[in-house]
Amino acid sequence: GAVVSQHPSWVICKSGTSVKIECRSLDFQATTMFWYRQFPKQSLMLMATSNEGSKATYEQGVEKDKFLINHASLTLSTLTVTSAHPEDSSFYICSARDSSHYEQYFGPGTRLTVT
């Protein structure tokens, strides 16, 4: 079956530093990937839509300069949290949409803790 990986699975960083999270589709091509944020005991909130070769589209209220998204290839999208602060601590989940039949597959998530 289709597999989406995320790296790292968890990361701890100091306030003010930047962190990069990778999302890869391992056995299919994904023109579109989505980035979600999940707070404890809450739902997933869509942050942005990442399209290969073009700029990401951000949801209302999401700072594009803080959450930099790059989708440089059909199998890789990255989310960089710049100048991280404790309030950015969360669970970040990506999904990738298979270009051949538009099914979405989710990664296992990345736990970010900013100290």
Added chain:
Amino acid sequence: GNSVTQMEGPVTLSEEAFLTINCTYTATGYPSLFWYVQYPGEGLQLLLKATKADDKGSNKGFEATYRKETTSFHLEKGSVQVSDSAVYFCALSAGGTSYGKLTFGQGTILTVHP
């Protein structure tokens, strides 16, 4: 805007009990509806879906029917197993410029005891 409301959890059942997790939605147009499941330590997996009114999605003994008149998509299973313990998310995907974007409910934790 679009929204999804799920019944509050957690839900605790004994093995072989009947399961219902309620889900209602608000959306413009005719969205597609989904149930996703998240097992401990794993990513979300699509459990079932329905793309138009009166469609019934089914998988692994789970069922849900797209009810436009009540804007609902309740998840049911006649006899749950311990292995069904997971978090269940109801979601919708609207068309147009929102195509592919998923709006999720808050998730319902299900625990099944032997």
